Amino acid sequence: MWRLIQRYVTDRCSVSEERKVERWMEEDPANRKLVEELEQIWSLTPEEDFEMSVQDAWDRFRIREMRGPLSNKKKRNRTRTSSGSRRMVTMFRAAAAILLMVFVGFFSWQYLADQGTEEQTYQEQKQNIETQKGEKAQISFSDGTVVTLNAASSLRYPKQFKGSKREVYLTGEAYFEVASNADKSFVVHTSRADVEVLGTKFNVRAWKEDAAVDVGVREGKVAVSTAENGRQRDRVLLGRGQFTSVIEGEGISDVRNIDVDKHLLWLNxxxxxxxxxxxxxxxxxxxxxxxxxxxxxxxxxxxxxxxxxxxxxxxxxxxxxxxxxxxxxxxxxxxxxxxxxxxxxx
Known part of the structure; x- marks a missing residue:
């Protein structure tokens, strides 16, 4: 498991690997605290192209001398550095890589994966937006998709959508107006369900405290499937004005018709x-x-x-x-x- 955590913190996980780490984080607050601490270590420096091995990092770190205290540490929103500070950034990144290895090395979980196969890594840098209680937020993506995020919710997404799917990760509630793209479906991942569309308007409610993930469709069609242990076990199609829930321990409920506008009153x-x-x-x-x-x-x-x-x-x-x-x-x-x-x- 420690290698998987390492890949997660450095944004080098595949989609299924991300799910495994996030489920593990939900199992115990101590697990989540560990990953958050590792992310803080990794985000100590600005963004830099970083394609060196851990051994290279250690060698470079040992032979260079860091003079004077480091100040003005950047937090999660990284910016590109000038060429004059590139060497210092690389050294500090190397130190962070070493610290990451040391911290994770204390844990003895083994990463169980299919032998001889490795999924294509999902390397787009992720961004995360969170709303506090009493807040709402709206996010516009480069493809024209617009998401309205309800209070006490979070959405994780890449800076740019690449590959055959546009994938985001939701905790809480959000309303999606997805720009149509027949060649690239839009997928909303939650703890219990995945919602996949080509272009439509729909609402997803997926707070961790709730026993179910609720999905309602305003326009178009969406596919809702369960997501446990990286496998899709059940799947239903929803059309305009239809609603379903993915209930913990029970699966997908019967599809029913609803007054969508009432379910979307929170938008106003x-x-x-x-x-x-x-x-x-x-x-x-x-x-x-x-x-x-x-x-x-x-x-x-x-x-x-x-x-x-x-x-x-x-x-x-x-x-x-x-x-x-x-x-x-x-x-x-x-x-x-x-x-x-x-x-x-x-």
């Missing part, structure tokens, strides 16, 4: 809940408004299904409806919201 600040447990309702409100909600009552109420449409963007009005629906009162102090039963209630 609204919210729509269709037979959703209160605990999921609270999660979505927390993401949208950057608040924390607690309930001083039995946990059974969190499983009660709730259906409502909110076109108004005001949190206070949404809380009033929830309060009446649960027959509870609420109090708010800053970003903390608590629902509770009045003392005189039965």
């Amino acid at each position: 600040g609204g919210m729509y809940f269709d037979n959703v447990p209160f605990k999921q309702v609270f999660l979505q409100i927390e993401r949208k408004f950057d608040v924390h909600i607690s309930v001083s009552a039995t946990e059974s109420i969190l499983e009660v299904p709730f259906t409502s449409t909110f076109r108004d963007r005001e949190l206070s009005k949404i809380l009033q409806v929830l309060s009446a629906s649960m027959k509870m009162e609420y109090r708010r102090e800053g970003n903390e919201i608590e629902f509770y039963r009045p003392k005189n209630s039965n």
Whole structure:
């Protein structure tokens, strides 16, 4: 596994290898922390063409002397260096390569792969955009595709789409308006499902806290397939106005027709809940408004299904409806919201 982590941190993984590392990171917070620390080491220097072996890196590092403290360390968004600083960058990159080897070497997992075969490496440098709670973002790709990212979500994508597919990685919720290209399909990878299209408009909801990945289509057609252990196990086609879920431990649900515009109210600040447990309702409100909600009552109420449409963007009005629906009162102090039963209630 350590060699695979090394390839992941240095952006030299194939698509299936990336999936393996990301699933491993989701298994344990300590795994994710390790990879993030390694990524910090690797991103200490600006971008540079770096095609040297680790042995070369070690040899160069040993025979050169780095004078004076290093300052103005760049973070993840790298920029190209001038020719005058190229040697220093190469030395620092070499040091990062050595540190990376040392850190990863502490781990004894073995990378299990098919003997005698190696997938074509996926070497485009990835970019990542994340939204915080209460935020949304819009990304426009060079092919004309536009993605609207909901709150508390992230999208990972290459600087340029190369090869036979346009592939991105989503955690959270996003609405895609995919530019048509009959020769190059567009694929959205999530933890449980892959969504593949040629050109269409659709919504994907894939938060890690949720037990399902939801896909709804506004225009065109999309193919939804499960993605476990690098294999596609099940597949359905969705057309305009259709919806499905890929449920953890169950697979793909039956396709059903929906009012797509209601499911896309979030694009304009609204919210729509269709037979959703209160605990999921609270999660979505927390993401949208950057608040924390607690309930001083039995946990059974969190499983009660709730259906409502909110076109108004005001949190206070949404809380009033929830309060009446649960027959509870609420109090708010800053970003903390608590629902509770009045003392005189039965």
